[in-house]
Amino acid sequence: MSDSMSPEAAQALVPALRATIREAATLALPFYQAGRQTGARVWSKSGGSPVTEADVAVDTFLKVRLSALLPRAAWLSEETSDDALRLKADLVWIVDPIDGTRAFMSGHPDWSIAVALLAAGQPVLGFVHAPVTDTFYEAAAGAGATRNGQPIGVSGQREIEGARVTGPKPMLERLARGAARDGVQPDLVTVERIPSLALRVVRVAEGSVDVGLVSPNARDWDLAGADLILREAGGSVCDLQGQPTTYNRPDPVHGELAAVSHGLRDAVVAAVGTR
Structure with missing residues (x-):
């Protein structure tokens, strides 16, 4: 600190x-x-x-x-x-x-x-x-x-199969396509989209959602407080290279992001990053 x-x-x-x-x-x-x-x-x-x-x-x-x-x-x-x-x-x-x-x-x-x-x-x-x-x-x-x-803490979910997911439809579709095995897409539990980004992130922190996806153009103020809550609960808000979100830059605008537990991060990043 x-x-x-x-x-x-x-x-x-x-x-x-x-x-x-x-x-x-x-x-x-x-x-x-x-x-x-x-x-x-x-x-x-x-x-x-x-x-x-x-x-x-x-x-x-x-x-x-x-x-x-x-x-x-x-x-x-x-x-x-x-x-x-x-x-x-x-x-x-x-x-x-x-x-x-x-x-x-x-x-x-x-x-x-x-x-x-x-x-x-x-x-x-x-x-x-x-x-x-x-x-x-x-x-x-x-x-x-x-x-x-x-x-509170993140869920124990460790696989995309069966994960509770929420976020913009195009990113959810990419997650499913990217996680497909032998042409079969995983069975995801879609949670109704949560309009407050901060609430979307903290619901991952509390374990009621496994993956929260965030479309481009979120701002620092949407994310920073919720991100710390998620970090302290066993996850993070990261970009689609798996890098943690940084704040207080000259332009406080972010690209596509994922709010996810540490245990699911690599699999989610790899799947959503697949075009």
Whole structure:
């Protein structure tokens, strides 16, 4: 861990960070309507993706509170203009105020608030909170991962045959084709796609999903907190060469990725990488 953030110092932030994220959720929940369109104001960002007043409210709240909690940390989030000063910072908050905005807007429960703290480019704290179900995933580097305070770990699945998989259909089809033996594709259990990438990753960490595939153009804020939770649970988010994901680069955009246990990583990477 970075000289400027010891394990003890990171752990000391956990109670206040947990409370802050829970408070942030109370700003978003009044705009969420289960099974119905949100009552929040909605507009489009420059790239065409939607943003709601709830995204902005949560982002603003977290920026104020987390900056006060750790003033020397830089900031990178989905709803704040990027500041290149983060590239020279040892400590960086990476935040997605609402991961799965379209799910939030349509009344689907799978949206989350995702927060990570990087030290020397590596996540040392990771939090993913699903407000609708009041489910809280968290991890500190070297201290394991938990779901609502209980330890979690990846599944014991070691073969693609029979694996529970989720992600974009083209990548799932490539996984099946690439894992075929003698022309016979493996029998996969397809899990309904999880719109929040952070939740997709932590469900691999908790063992309810074996393989979570991620299409190109995910951002640091979608992944960093959940990735640490998965690392602490016995897996990782890797590219299709099996390399771990890196964060706080000049362009925080990623290519195709796989969230998977260490035991399944090589087989999944080899299969999905097959065109």
